[in-house]
Amino acid sequence: MKKNNTSLSAVLFDVDGTLADTERDGHRPAFNAAFKEFGLDWNWDTELYGKLLQVTGGKERIRYYMEKYVPSALNKNDLSSWIAELHKTKTKYFLDLLAKGNIPLRPGIARLIHELREKEIKIAIATTTTPENVTSLLKFTLGEESLSWFDAIGAGDIVPQKKPAPDIYYWVLEKLGLPPQQCIAIEDSENGLKSSRSAGIKTIITVSEYTYLQNFNGAAMVLTDLGEPGRLPSILSGTIPNLNNSWIDVSALATLIESNDQ
Numbered sequence: 001m002k003k004n005n006t007s008l009s010a011v012l013f014d015v016d017g018t019l020a021d022t023e024r025d026g027h028r029p030a031f032n033a034a035f036k037e038f039g040l041d042w043n044w045d046t047e048l049y050g051k052l053l054q055v056t057g058g059k060e061r062i063r064y065y066m067e068k069y070v071p072s073a074l075n076k077n078d079l080s081s082w083i084a085e086l087h088k089t090k091t092k093y094f095l096d097l098l099a100k101g102n103i104p105l106r107p108g109i110a111r112l113i114h115e116l117r118e119k120e121i122k123i124a125i126a127t128t129t130t131p132e133n134v135t136s137l138l139k140f141t142l143g144e145e146s147l148s149w150f151d152a153i154g155a156g157d158i159v160p161q162k163k164p165a166p167d168i169y170y171w172v173l174e175k176l177g178l179p180p181q182q183c184i185a186i187e188d189s190e191n192g193l194k195s196s197r198s199a200g201i202k203t204i205i206t207v208s209e210y211t212y213l214q215n216f217n218g219a220a221m222v223l224t225d226l227g228e229p230g231r232l233p234s235i236l237s238g239t240i241p242n243l244n245n246s247w248i249d250v251s252a253l254a255t256l257i258e259s260n261d262q
């Protein structure tokens with residue numbers, strides 16, 4: 001594929017909600033299992049978890065929950081270390097869930113990743129989640145060797161400010177050595193969109209269960225998912241020139257990057 005300033009050079013994938021539906025039946029029960037192991041009577045049901053998701057990052061989410069719902073528990077000598085230990089336990093349970101193979105990739109993700117590789121377009125990860133969560137998800141869905149397919153994996157505490165700050169996208173762009181104009185981000189949430197757009201990257205949203213009512217102003221396109229041949233996605237807003245009743249493939253992304261739209 002010919003490369004110029006506005007050619008597609010890389011696709012940057014978010015993880016939770018975008019690569020896979022990890023939140024309701026993955027992260028949430030893992031948090032609850034960790035609470036139990038720590039002797040806490042906290043329970044994050046599906047509705048409460050939806051509210052807590054406005055805070056990105058598991059450790060940040062725990063702290064926010066404590067501040068809002070159980071402020072008496074904040075009275076600990078080393079609160080940050082305690083939260084970090086609790087979160088480490090949560091990660092252990094989440095990794096166990098991934099290893100059971102119960103969390104599949106969303107429609108179109110594996111197809112698009114394979115096509116991007118065939119066409120020699122770089123692929124990268126830009127996520128708030130803990131790095132081991134990303135490597136395990138990739139390993140248990142695309143296979144161990146898939147880790148080497150990614151030109152950059154930006155995850156977790158590698159940057160000081162999590163999404164909606166643009167830091168993680170800046171970090172990945174720098175690793176790739178690419179300007180934002182040559183990249184497309186795929187996200188599922190308003191916080192993710194704010195992050196990618198603040199870094200100047202055109203963004204496609206594939207909505208997830210917890211995010212479909214969020215504000216996606218600034219997205220190039222909002223869809224139910226990336227779609228597959230024979231299983232078309234529904235387009236919720238935006239368009240890609242010449243995307244005629246199709247799924248999202250490399251040619252659609254290449255057209256999007258060359259268009260003048262946001």
Ligand code: XBP
Pocket residue numbers: 014015016017023027055056057058059126127128129130133163189192
């Ligand atoms: C989603 C997040 C994460 C996960 C939990 O990240 O905000 O905090 O909910 O994972 P993204 P951790 O959509 O950017 O992938 O507990 O490891 O933070």
Ligand code: MG
Pocket residue numbers: 014015016017018187188189192
């Ligand atoms: Mg997400």
